[in-house]
Amino acid sequence: MKRRRALAARIVGAVALAALAGCAAAPSKDDPFEPMNRALFGVHEVTDQYVMKPAIDAYTAVVPRLVRTGVSNFFNNLDDLYSGINALLQGKPDKAGNDFGRVMLNSFVMGGIFDLASDIGIERGSEDFGQTFGAWGMPQGPYLFVPIFGPTTVRDGAGWGVRIYASLIGFIPDVPVRNSLYGIGAVDIRAQATDAISIADTASLDKYRFIRNAYLQRRRYLLYDGQPPPEKDDE
Amino acid sequence: MMQRMRQGFRSAAAVCAIALFTAAVAQAQESPEALVKRVSEDVIATIKADPLVQAGNQARIREVMETRLLPNFDFARMTALAMGKNWRAATPEQQQRLTDEFRTLLVRTYSGALNKYRDETIEYKPLRMNPGDTDVTVRTAVLKPGGAPVQIDYSMAKSPSGWKAYDVIVGGVSLVTNYRDEFNEQIRSGGVDGLLKTLADKNRGAPAK
Numbered sequence: 048m049k050r051r052r053a054l055a056a057r058i059v060g061a062v063a064l065a066a067l068a069g070c071a072a073a074p075s076k077d078d079p080f081e082p083m084n085r086a087l088f089g090v091h092e093v094t095d096q097y098v099m100k101p102a103i104d105a106y107t108a109v110v111p112r113l114v115r116t117g118v119s120n121f122f123n124n125l126d127d128l129y130s131g132i133n134a135l136l137q138g139k140p141d142k143a144g145n146d147f148g149r150v151m152l153n154s155f156v157m158g159g160i161f162d163l164a165s166d167i168g169i170e171r172g173s174e175d176f177g178q179t180f181g182a183w184g185m186p187q188g189p190y191l192f193v194p195i196f197g198p199t200t201v202r203d204g205a206g207w208g209v210r211i212y213a214s215l216i217g218f219i220p221d222v223p224v225r226n227s228l229y230g231i232g233a234v235d236i237r238a239q240a241t242d243a244i245s246i247a248d249t250a251s252l253d254k255y256r257f258i259r260n261a262y263l264q265r266r267r268y269l270l271y272d273g274q275p276p277p278e279k280d281d282e
Numbered sequence: 283m284m285q286r287m288r289q290g291f292r293s294a295a296a297v298c299a300i301a302l303f304t305a306a307v308a309q310a311q312e313s314p315e316a317l318v319k320r321v322s323e324d325v326i327a328t329i330k331a332d333p334l335v336q337a338g339n340q341a342r343i344r345e346v347m348e349t350r351l352l353p354n355f356d357f358a359r360m361t362a363l364a365m366g367k368n369w370r371a372a373t374p375e376q377q378q379r380l381t382d383e384f385r386t387l388l389v390r391t392y393s394g395a396l397n398k399y400r401d402e403t404i405e406y407k408p409l410r411m412n413p414g415d416t417d418v419t420v421r422t423a424v425l426k427p428g429g430a431p432v433q434i435d436y437s438m439a440k441s442p443s444g445w446k447a448y449d450v451i452v453g454g455v456s457l458v459t460n461y462r463d464e465f466n467e468q469i470r471s472g473g474v475d476g477l478l479k480t481l482a483d484k485n486r487g488a489p490a491k
Binding site: 123165170173250252256260261267273275278 | 387388391398425430431433453456460463465467480
């Protein structure tokens with residue numbers, strides 16, 4: 048009980064600090080909700096430190112690396128399927144063929160826990176519903192920071208909505224199995240991001256801004272399939 | 283006797299000078315692509331073979347970076363680009379200090395990541411370059427088992443002492459562009475000295491706010 052109250056106090060403190068920092072910052076055209084986002088980022092940082100990070104540490108300590116790779120491969124294989132669907136939706140049949148080829152090969156071998164396709168040189172695709180909406184002309188919309196989930200935008204968030212709604216795991220009738228898979232999926236994503244997060248810790252002057260800039264640059268790069276047009280300079 | 287020895291010394295010195303000169307020319311003429319490949323493979327071979335690096339010894343990791351990696355980067359240009367229009371507003375003395383602090387920050391960041399290298403392989407994409415080009419992007423991809431390939435591109439410019447990298451773009455995220463917004467914001471709220479202080483505090487180990 049005491050610990051819970053201490054955690055609550057920390058969250059309130061972090062939110063207050065983040066909100067103050069947000070008021071001081073210049074508004075960015077991509078991030079009109081910066082004060083709110085900073086507050087949510089504060090919540091995220093505290094929950095990440097006290098809930099997600101201990102879970103990841105336990106996961107990496109208890110589960111051997113080979114098994115963790117298998118878990119990543121399993122979820123990556125599902126992502127590859129959706130990458131293929133989105134490549135089709137964006138009118139890129141070659142990319143779709145590549146993704147579906149990967150899924151067929153990897154699913155055939157032990158249900159996707161080995162990534163044989165990468166071993167023989169079929170690289171992973173990275174299409175998703177957020178990019179499909181972008182390719183269809185939907186504007187990016189404001190940047191949003193969602194605790195535990197991480198950085199996103201209105202467009203990418205809509206993409207995730209579709210992805211979760213259409214998720215194969217969602218069709219599993221057994222609720223505990225389904226929820227366990229969601230849980231393991233979340234832990235897997237966070238575990239894979241650990242190195243990137245530790246870089247953001249040392250590299251950033253303002254971690255919130257650093258993550259926002261990196262996220263928006265990365266999404267732009269993916270939307271243009273690695274060939275983004277030069278950004279017009281505000282200088 | 284003495285006379286002949288002296289002559290011998292003189293011709294040996296001449297041979298050495300010629301050899302050094304040729305090496306310098308060869309280095310200056312090395313293509314940017316070949317340079318990236320040579321330096322990457324040299325650094326990888328060193329960190330793989332070095333037990334101190336593998337054990338995460340920060341002093342040794344920094345030594346490897348300082349001697350083998352960093353001479354191939356143009357930190358002044360990197361800092362100028364990250365500063366954008368504010369660079370001209372800084373005095374030469376501030377510019378020098380900014381370059382030093384930014385360099386330290388980058389070294390601190392990447393020395394923490396260097397010993398995480400395991401069984402990744404690097405793929406070097408063919409470079410399309412015209413003979414007179416002085417500014418190119420060398421494209422590479424880091425492939426690791428069980429993960430998506432990570433594209434790492436180096437923006438490089440030709441200098442009198444060979445090609446130097448002035449930006450690194452990881453998976454589409456440009457280092458310089460990412461810092462430009464952070465630098466701008468620091469300067470907007472505290473001026474160039476404010477940015478200098480933030481960088482110095484960060485380098486002395488203060489956590490990010």
